[in-house]
Amino acid sequence: MGTVNPQEQYKQLQNKAEDYAQARQEKPRILIGTATCGRAAGAMQVKENFLHELDKRNIEADVIEVGCIGHCYAEPLAIIEKPGFPAVCYGYLDEGLVNRLVEDFLAGDDPSYEFALAALERNDVFPTFEDFPRGIHEEKLILENCGLINFQHIENYIGSEGYSALALALSREPAKVLEEVKKANLRGRGGAGFPAGIKWEACAGAKEDEKFVICNADEGDPGAFMDRSILESDPHRVLEGMILCGFAIGAKKGYLYIRAEYPLAVKHVQEAIEQARENNILGDGILGTDFDFDLEVFQGSGAFICGEATALVNSMEGKMGLPESRPPRLVQAGLRGKPTVLNNVKTFAYVPRIVKEGADWFKSIGTPESPGTAVFSLVGKINGTGLVEVPMGTTLRQLIEEVGDGLPEGREFKAVQIGGPSGGCLPESALDVPIDFDSLHDAGAIMGSGGLVVMDQDDCMVAVARYFLEFTQHESCGKCTFCRLGTKHLLDILTNITKGEGDRETLQLLDELSEDIKQGSLCNLGRTAPNPVLTTLRYFRDEYEAHIEEGRCPALVCRDLILYYIKPKKCSKLCNVCVGSCPTEAIYTRDDGLKAIEQEKCVKCDNCRKACPPEYDAVIKLSPPVLPEEKGARSK
Numbered sequence: 001m002g003t004v005n006p007q008e009q010y011k012q013l014q015n016k017a018e019d020y021a022q023a024r025q026e027k028p029r030i031l032i033g034t035a036t037c038g039r040a041a042g043a044m045q046v047k048e049n050f051l052h053e054l055d056k057r058n059i060e061a062d063v064i065e066v067g068c069i070g071h072c073y074a075e076p077l078a079i080i081e082k083p084g085f086p087a088v089c090y091g092y093l094d095e096g097l098v099n100r101l102v103e104d105f106l107a108g109d110d111p112s113y114e115f116a117l118a119a120l121e122r123n124d125v126f127p128t129f130e131d132f133p134r135g136i137h138e139e140k141l142i143l144e145n146c147g148l149i150n151f152q153h154i155e156n157y158i159g160s161e162g163y164s165a166l167a168l169a170l171s172r173e174p175a176k177v178l179e180e181v182k183k184a185n186l187r188g189r190g191g192a193g194f195p196a197g198i199k200w201e202a203c204a205g206a207k208e209d210e211k212f213v214i215c216n217a218d219e220g221d222p223g224a225f226m227d228r229s230i231l232e233s234d235p236h237r238v239l240e241g242m243i244l245c246g247f248a249i250g251a252k253k254g255y256l257y258i259r260a261e262y263p264l265a266v267k268h269v270q271e272a273i274e275q276a277r278e279n280n281i282l283g284d285g286i287l288g289t290d291f292d293f294d295l296e297v298f299q300g301s302g303a304f305i306c307g308e309a310t311a312l313v314n315s316m317e318g319k320m321g322l323p324e325s326r327p328p329r330l331v332q333a334g335l336r337g338k339p340t341v342l343n344n345v346k347t348f349a350y351v352p353r354i355v356k357e358g359a360d361w362f363k364s365i366g367t368p369e370s371p372g373t374a375v376f377s378l379v380g381k382i383n384g385t386g387l388v389e390v391p392m393g394t395t396l397r398q399l400i401e402e403v404g405d406g407l408p409e410g411r412e413f414k415a416v417q418i419g420g421p422s423g424g425c426l427p428e429s430a431l432d433v434p435i436d437f438d439s440l441h442d443a444g445a446i447m448g449s450g451g452l453v454v455m456d457q458d459d460c461m462v463a464v465a466r467y468f469l470e471f472t473q474h475e476s477c478g479k480c481t482f483c484r485l486g487t488k489h490l491l492d493i494l495t496n497i498t499k500g501e502g503d504r505e506t507l508q509l510l511d512e513l514s515e516d517i518k519q520g521s522l523c524n525l526g527r528t529a530p531n532p533v534l535t536t537l538r539y540f541r542d543e544y545e546a547h548i549e550e551g552r553c554p555a556l557v558c559r560d561l562i563l564y565y566i567k568p569k570k571c572s573k574l575c576n577v578c579v580g581s582c583p584t585e586a587i588y589t590r591d592d593g594l595k596a597i598e599q600e601k602c603v604k605c606d607n608c609r610k611a612c613p614p615e616y617d618a619v620i621k622l623s624p625p626v627l628p629e630e631k632g633a634r635s636k
Helices: 006-022 036-040 043-056 095-106 117-122 154-159 164-170 174-183 196-204 226-233 235-249 263-278 309-316 345-357 359-363 396-403 437-442 461-475 481-497 504-520 524-528 531-539 541-550 577-581 607-611
Strands: 029-033 062-066 078-081 088-090 212-217 253-259 294-300 340-344 373-380 386-391 413-418 424-427 451-456 563-566 587-589 595-597 619-622
Touching (some): 006 154, 036 043, 036 226, 043 062, 043 095, 088 095, 088 117, 154 235, 154 263, 164 174, 164 235, 174 196, 174 235, 174 345, 174 359, 196 235, 196 340, 212 226, 212 309, 226 235, 226 263, 226 345, 235 253, 235 263, 235 345, 253 263, 253 309, 263 294, 294 309, 309 340, 340 345, 345 359, 373 396, 386 396, 396 413, 424 461, 424 531, 461 531, 461 541, 481 524, 504 524, 504 531, 504 541, 563 595, 563 607, 577 607, 607 619
Parallel strands (some): 212 253, 212 340, 373 451
Antiparallel strands (some): 029 078, 078 088, 373 386, 413 451, 563 619, 587 595
8 A cells, every 4th residue: 555664654653652651761650540430439639639749749750641440449549650669559549548659659669568459459468450369360452551551642552552553454455454353253342243354344345435434332231331431541442443444444434423421432532533643543645555544523412222223323314313124234325325334342442453463363362153352341239340351251250259359248149130231130040151142142141232230139130120121111212113112011010010010921921022022123222122021030030929929029129019117126215316317207206205117108218227226226128928909008
């Protein structure tokens, strides 16, 4: 391509990156995780505390904003790099700990290893960032830079060999890039798992002069933040993957469709695009070749349905974000009727390393049918909440117990929801299922985009199914009768069950209606919406039966099936804490001075139980079984 060697052009960029790095080698560096999770925990205040303490002591050090380090449970986080010492990660930062670290470590030579995050996790002194227990199981391919480089300067990405895959590809033919991606069997990480190489090949073969590349960053699953974190922490990796795709298929224009609720991701991507243009990595004649390609951010309005490919394209064209029937597929007629490749953030993020390292390297990780890694956001009743990347084939048990450090002490694992609101709820007996597209499908769940929610004994699986179905029903575009009305009927049935209503025929109706919705819906939102219902029916049928036949919620969650009582023998006449905590004045004082609850006024808010002093423990929550004729009269 062209008359200029792109690798020579890239070498010049590397030289600039090396000069940039050398100019900063002599001073200590403080890397503060300021992605959305860090900011929510107070990272920007921690940054100000560091700057104030350094200025007060006249210490020269670079305080640098980085992205998500991954250990979100310990935010705010910072990594301190001081010449002569290993990099040390500190968590749970506050003003007092910042003062201590500046005084002892930066002003002196005591790293205070007892406050190192790895030391706190293992109750031992393991100061370096690589010593975290979850690091044994993780294999970071696309998160390798997250939290470790300054995303605000392209020199940091280039200094970590960023854009070297692009320089290598531009010295070859486009077919070579396509061949490596196809041979690698890179399956789309947006949830469907369709091979990216086959999609790219179909678009490359389309007989059109104009083609487009779109990155789907419309991440809307409850509990999911993988795509957001990557864009906030290492945006250039995604840009490089999209440029390589454009080169492979013959496109000159690409778009990143990012939901507007991700303002930090939008900001960082827009800044990265400008930096790439300034360094001849985007625009006309990339790296001195005759390949032209540019990128633009399109902000979505937050509709979950716009994560579906055809609805996303309609949204970009100014139409209603509604799915379309296929064929034609986007690779034949996508944006503006032109051939279009649409992939997820993570899918594009893998491409640079596949091009640079080769397909065989990528296939050596993971499983034969699902090579590579899986990126998950771990949330819910788990100690190690955060962002992780593990090889495909890792079991759910390893992910939860070893990578995520298990459940808090005293909590009992009950289920894991994997695959987002359209995923499935799997029990303890399914924890040895390997994480890959096919195994999860056989278990009744889906890989989805990577959200993983852990639940314990205090979670009611009927209520959980209702929660996720309420989300998908609300987000249904309404185009399909099966999805529009079917999910509404499912939601109504589940709502009635949480009230103790229904019979065994109700469970059969849930099964049949769920299957009808799966078969009759146009897009994957409707086809997968019943998954939480089907998997909870499959694995937790006893809970449904308890609600219907006994009028009882075993987890003590469903408000219509629980009662609050005050135990007379434990209640203190002198204590009025529960009275003050009740928003409906349902708690009154009996003639003997003890407290009692007027059930008709009680709204089951749980305030009284939480407020009751531990030494009394007088308020109890019950869900006693009731006779069929008593149903509906529980609150009376």
